[in-house]
Amino acid sequence: MxxxxxxxxxxxxxxxxxxxxxxxxxxxxxxxxxxxxxxxxxxxxxxxxxxxxxxxxxxxxxxxxxxxxxxxxxxxxxxxxxxxxxxxxxxxxxxxxxxxxxxxxxxxxxxxxxxxxxxxxxxxxxRGLTSAYLIRRIYDFKAGDSILLHAAAGGVGLIVAQWAKLLGLTVIGTTSSEEKAAIARAHGCDHVINYSHENVAERVRELTGGVGVSVVFDSVGKDTFMSSLDSLKRRGLLVCVGTASGAIPPFDPVLLAMKGSLFVTRPALADYxxxxxxxxxxxxxxxxxxxxxxxxxxxxxxxxxxxxxxxxxxxxxxxxxxxxxxxx
Known part of the structure; x- marks a missing residue:
């Protein structure tokens, strides 16, 4: 021993x-x-x-x-x-x-x-394998697609942002401070929303000409669930990858139809x-x-x-x- x-x-x-x-x-x-x-x-x-x-x-x-x-x-x-x-x-x-x-x-x-x-x-x-499956296995991204990336200055966020830019995606990140926003921009975010004082869904709509993004990567959970749904384009995908603010409360799937026939997935690295x-x-x-x-x-x-x-x-x-x- x-x-x-x-x-x-x-x-x-x-x-x-x-x-x-x-x-x-x-x-x-x-x-x-x-x-x-x-x-x-x-x-x-x-x-x-x-x-x-x-x-x-x-x-x-x-x-x-x-x-x-x-x-x-x-x-x-x-x-x-x-x-x-x-x-x-x-x-x-x-x-x-x-x-x-x-x-x-x-x-x-x-x-x-x-x-x-x-x-x-x-x-x-x-973080890297998580980023890899999120970018390469969850959605068939095409150059020009847009994503919303919560916690963009976090370990996964910085890798996902850089990888997304390699694929020609438009990356909208969210952070809690100007310091983190600067880091997110330096790693590929085209736009950064400070959720401490900006309405995320409204700002996403402004940045996408009212259309919304193709995919939201949400590692925050309870606090951002509704704004994430409201940031998606019709038939967009919400990828729930964490619950830093707490678990997402139960919801009626009809909500997804009402907001544009949306999709939601909760993947785990182990399965990829x-x-x-x-x-x-x-x-x-x-x-x-x-x-x-x-x-x-x-x-x-x-x-x-x-x-x-x-x-x-x-x-x-x-x-x-x-x-x-x-x-x-």
Missing amino acids: TLTKAIRFYETGTPDVLRYEDVEVGEPSVGEVRIRHVAVGLNYADTYFRNGTYKIPMPNGMGVEASGVVEQVGEGVTNVQVGDRVTYTGFINTLGAYSEETLVPANALIKLPEGISCETAAAMTM IADPVEKQALANELFDHVSSGRIKIEINQRYKLEDAVQAHRDLEARKTIGSSIFVI
Whole structure:
């Protein structure tokens, strides 16, 4: 057994439930790999595990995304070997990423190409693969299509905006401050709406000549649901990708007909990377854009693992911009 430092929690609640403590890491069993982490991703989804939105057994580890070096492989593992630099993201099967070392199913791992550092990987694997499926799998975008992107200065938002511009889309972003608006513009947003003092749906209509956008990517949830629907063109698509402001309340589907025969989907990354071939294809496209510099990954917050409580506080207070990581 190897002792390592990790974040664990024994009950759901505020960031204060997170504990920095010693844990034992055993030998990898069949199909498992032991990873020495170099960097760990901080994602808003982590708060859903911590506060009980996502139900998991207690006690448990925290975090589902990290990158590092393969230290040991279990029986039957053929896709990676000791010394490989790898990254991973997942859901229940990868909980425990907030740690110096951990055991991970080998089939969750993605080998890193030379041009991608471990820090960059930890900042973009979950956000980047999420952006990849949103842009490349959810809707058949054509050059000239328009999108509304909530939280445009967030980790996913900055990647989606850049990728959208590569496809020739018009990107309307929303942010909560002028500082974040400037960052969103610098990463591809053609227009930015400050939702703190502007009516989002009205402004979208103005910017689109009254037509509305083809797709809305909404990671906010309850507070923006209605304005997102009101920003769509006839037969447009609302993609609900998060609930930062709370869960969307139940609604009568007739509402979608009344607002223009709209479509709503609530996708999950797990279903778009379940097929190893599709996951690798999305990863390859993402890595290619990042390695070439066409998509830039902004790491604007770096924390020590023992500062996980403060990291969660900053995340929920919307103090973060772009991607955040823990450096091991």
